[in-house]
Amino acid sequence: MPANVVVIGSLNMDLVTRAPRLPNGGETLIGHSFATVSGGKGANQAVAAARLGAQVAMVGCVGNDAYGVQLRDALLAEGIDCQAVTTVEDSSGVALIVVDDNSQNAIVIVAGANGAMTPAVIDRFDAVLQAADVIICQLEIPDATVGYALKRGRELGKIMILNPAPASRPLPADWYSSIDYLIPNESEAAALSGLPVDSLAAAERAASHLIAMGAGKVIITLGAQGSLFANGTGFEHCQAPTVKAVDTTAAGDTFVGGFAAALASGKAESEAIRFGQVAAALSVTRAGAQPSIPVLSDVQGFKSA
Template sequence: MPAKVAVIGSLNMDLVTRAPRLPRGGETLIGQSFATVSGGKGANQAVAAARLGAQVSMVGCVGNDAYGRELRGALVAEQIDCQAVSTVEGSSGVALIVVDDNSQNAIVIVAGANGALTPAVIGCFDAVLQAADVIICQLEIPDASVGHALKRARELGKTVILNPAPASRPLPADWYANIDYLIPNESEATALSGVPVDSLDSAKVAAARLIALGAGKVIITLGAQGSLFASGSRLEHFPAPVVKAIDTTAAGDTFVGGFAAALANGQDEAAAIRFGQVAAALSVTRAGAQPSIPTLSDVQAFKPS
């Protein structure tokens, strides 16, 4: 049986438009296309882990609207266990996404039902956490819920991954002791460490700062520059596979889900990082969030250029 991964986090309907560039303040641009796509960092990571070889359970909340039904259905179609996805009164979470011709994006999130994922709700599904080998959290649900989930996962002796996204400020100090793998991107590493991350060298400084704050191990994802892994005083750079990017939406989520699936299935850290990188590289060659996430067979068939 595949190893079990539990994802505690958000489900959002992504409202995606493509435009030649990102709009400036007060500016109206003519868009090129529009689509609604199932997303949310939690759901994206759940789909990634499921497609990439893990048995996955999702813990989250959706609204009692059409988006909620569609979001749940998208996970069920991936054979993800949704017993812990609660339906609450009101609207589901949404993300407004603009993607430009350089494949960069700007995103505004409205939490909606994700705000109803309280510690008490998570506690109702403790059996899901108990059954997992790896537990993943992000920051698109209330902070109190993230802190509760991290603490409970540590109490259960699980491998704990936090993708601190979106991050605009340092994490609560007492969270670090409950995290095995902290996986920020450049902007998130900057917010958490106070070190501007714009190069591999600055990423090394930020990673050392996060280790000093108490993180067990840190993986800073650097887009086309690859990933930096930090453990204690050890720093290792993993170059990224070279591909032609068309849309970076969900690339970070694909890396996290792929890394978790590989780790849960017994790969060592280096192999799991490389596996996650190939999955993320493949995802940026396709448009959308969940539609862009590759399968295990896609990753196994990948040939570096």
């Protein structure tokens, strides 16, 4: 079946070390454990959408190394169409992650093959985009490619979602008119708007600013406080389900993938937001990134604690 959700973005191998604390400069620590886990915001969101009911295609780049094979295989195992996952002459993207006993972390990301995602790659797989209902982008590939993908998706009349992660500065002004749903977290909303986002009222001000910039609708994810939906005429604060959190890794990616899957299935916005929030809540009850993402039956059977 043609994919109804297409994700354009990053694929990274997460190299995760657990240690008693984060090391100081020049210091060597003895760690507790080490694991390699498939990740990258693009791949995480593709896995979330697939597990939550969508037909998904991934557009991205991996390196000609063992990690590239593993990253592709992980997506194929989820039933994701990988015809547009291109192997390039580079190392695959990696994230070097140290997590301490208090769950604080330090992360270094090396883009590797993700840096080879150019507008030409988007053009090469234009037929994949044409078949979609919803297209998702993030910011772990070159900005020029993100901007090109947004513009092309708008030309095709698709529902365009931008998860501006990781964002440290305002978006290019000409992107906003191509975005149907802008989905930042609190820190990203602050970086994009230049306004503090430290309360619900502050989130409303930031969302209003982003809509004034041209975004169609804004959903600011607020962690345990749920999310704020803004459409230019009003706001809706959507409470998060109550769960016992273990690890918040990939909760935002799970929300985005779940929201997109719900929209592609024909759910109304409010239903899609609730669906994404339940999926994200379930993800924080489990450790890891992709391993923590729930499947459709988990969400359908969820009962808040």
